[in-house]
Amino acid sequence: xxxxxxxxxxxxxxxxxxxxxxxxxxxxxxxxxxxxxxxxxxxxxxxxxxxxxxxxxxxxxxxxxxxxxxxxxxxxxxxxxxxxxxxxxxxxxxxxxxxxxxxxxxxxx
Amino acid sequence: xxxxxxxxxxxxxxxxxxxxxxxxxxxxxxxxxxxxxxxxxxxxxxxxxxxxxxxxxxxxxxxxxxxxxxxxxxxxxxxxxxxxxxxxxxxxxxxxxxxxxxxxxxxxxxxxxxxxxxxxxxxxxxxxxxxxxxxxxxxxxxxxxxxxxxxxxxxxxxxxxxxxxxxxxxxxxxxxxxxxxxxxxxxxxxxxxxxxxxxxxxxxxxxxxxxxxxxxxxxxxxxxxxxxxxxxxxxxxxxxxxxxxxxxxxxxxxxxxxxxxxxxxxxxxxxxxxxxxxxxxxxxxxxxxxxxxxxxxxxxxxxxxxxxxxxxxxxxxxxxxxxxxxxxxxxxxxxxxxxxxxxxxxxxxxxxxxxxxx
Numbered sequence: 001x002x003x004x005x006x007x008x009x010x011x012x013x014x015x016x017x018x019x020x021x022x023x024x025x026x027x028x029x030x031x032x033x034x035x036x037x038x039x040x041x042x043x044x045x046x047x048x049x050x051x052x053x054x055x056x057x058x059x060x061x062x063x064x065x066x067x068x069x070x071x072x073x074x075x076x077x078x079x080x081x082x083x084x085x086x087x088x089x090x091x092x093x094x095x096x097x098x099x100x101x102x103x104x105x106x107x108x109x
Numbered sequence: 110x111x112x113x114x115x116x117x118x119x120x121x122x123x124x125x126x127x128x129x130x131x132x133x134x135x136x137x138x139x140x141x142x143x144x145x146x147x148x149x150x151x152x153x154x155x156x157x158x159x160x161x162x163x164x165x166x167x168x169x170x171x172x173x174x175x176x177x178x179x180x181x182x183x184x185x186x187x188x189x190x191x192x193x194x195x196x197x198x199x200x201x202x203x204x205x206x207x208x209x210x211x212x213x214x215x216x217x218x219x220x221x222x223x224x225x226x227x228x229x230x231x232x233x234x235x236x237x238x239x240x241x242x243x244x245x246x247x248x249x250x251x252x253x254x255x256x257x258x259x260x261x262x263x264x265x266x267x268x269x270x271x272x273x274x275x276x277x278x279x280x281x282x283x284x285x286x287x288x289x290x291x292x293x294x295x296x297x298x299x300x301x302x303x304x305x306x307x308x309x310x311x312x313x314x315x316x317x318x319x320x321x322x323x324x325x326x327x328x329x330x331x332x333x334x335x336x337x338x339x340x341x342x343x344x345x346x347x348x349x350x351x352x353x354x355x356x357x358x359x360x361x362x363x364x365x366x367x368x369x370x371x372x373x374x375x376x377x378x379x380x381x382x383x384x385x386x387x388x389x390x391x392x393x394x395x396x397x398x399x400x401x402x403x404x405x406x407x408x409x410x411x412x413x414x415x416x417x418x419x420x421x422x423x424x425x426x427x428x429x430x431x432x433x434x435x436x437x438x439x440x441x442x443x444x445x446x447x448x449x450x451x452x453x454x455x456x457x458x459x460x461x462x463x464x465x466x467x
Binding site: 002004005087088089090091093095096097098099100101102103104106 | 170171172174176179220259260261262263266267311312315316343355358359362363366367368441450451452455456458459462463
């Protein structure tokens with residue numbers, strides 16, 4: 001297994017920090033990609049941050065009311081070693097199915 | 110085939126021992142994925158060459174989005190394994206400066222589609238500096254590029270750029286097809302005084318295979334040139350990267366129909382081992398070349414010409430190409446339609462088998 005840390009992303013508009021309103025997941029939870037992780041509030045708005053990936057939550061940083069700076073750790077996931085990167089999926093190594101058959105007279109001249 | 114004929118220059122440092130044929134009898138073998146094999150190769154390169162440095166987007170703390178550089182920053186420190194901004198032109202520009210200053214940069218472009226922003230540095234600087242400086246400023250750069258499709262990724266995350274790179278004078282281009290090749294070809298590339306574009310087939314990162322840690326070729330030989338992955342009598346399938354595994358599957362299917370296929374892994378796309386092509390097709394007298402890249406001006410044309418040049422008198426049919434289509438490399442939902450599948454390759458084989466001189 002490998003741990004992947006996800007920092008608070010740049011939320012745009014030049015904002016450099018956000019305040020945690022409510023965690024929507026807890027350590028031990030298995031989350032899916034794009035599942036809402038946490039609600040945070042900036043000086044502009046309150047937003048739900050979607051999970052960048054699937055995985056098991058190992059740690060979350062900051063409780064309700066705590067301020068987190070952009071780029072600082074927000075959450076750590078545990079993922080199997082054979083998990084794909086930030087995009088894509090691990091292809092299945094399965095036996096191919098065929099429709100085309102070969103027919104040839106193989107003269108050995 | 111000798112190194113000089115293939116265009117490999119002598120390294121400034123002595124050749125590594127990893128591919129010494131002497132180690133064959135008792136060579137240790139480990140089963141690992143290509144991911145792990147590449148990680149191990151980089152670990153050993155950093156340990157053996159104090160001038161080697163690794164950098165790219167997420168290569169440091171995260172260990173790479175495909176985990177190829179996993180654990181290396183912790184082991185070798187932030188001065189030798191580090192993260193860069195999202196700026197491929199900067200990653201390759203910095204590589205030029207580091208190479209001039211005597212380092213061996215091993216940069217990563219996170220996905221092949223992001224090599225385009227760096228193309229000026231790759232073509233106009235890295236490819237030419239040795240030539241421009243009359244050999245006083247070699248560019249010992251090993252550029253790792255996770256390449257090709259097969260992982261259902263969005264646009265820009267799966268391309269097939271080998272013909273683009275191979276066309277640039279001064280660059281060498283290689284693509285491993287399995288963990289054993291990945292380990293040895295990366296170690297070899299990182300020992301060279303010349304820039305090498307190292308195209309990692311990302312759809313093969315997770316498949317495991319045996320890696321002979323002491324020798325590059327189980328049957329002897331060298332890490333340069335092409336390699337016969339399966340011997341056969343009736344037809345040669347020529348491929349590289351992820352398509353080698355598919356061609357080996359096709360060879361098994363063809364055997365059910367009584368057709369004995371040889372699979373030649375080209376490995377080095379530049380310089381291409383013309384002698385190996387001619388030796389194989391000189392024996393089988395039929396050839397099909399398979400690649401993911403679009404047909405037009407793809408490397409399949411180069412392969413077909415080299416075979417035709419060397420085997421014209423004995424070929425039983427024109428060399429057939431089974432390739433991607435002349436469209437942008439599609440995103441994941443369409444890649445099964447785009448990448449040559451076993452039926453398209455079998456159909457190409459059938460066309461060659463059916464051909465009769467008119």
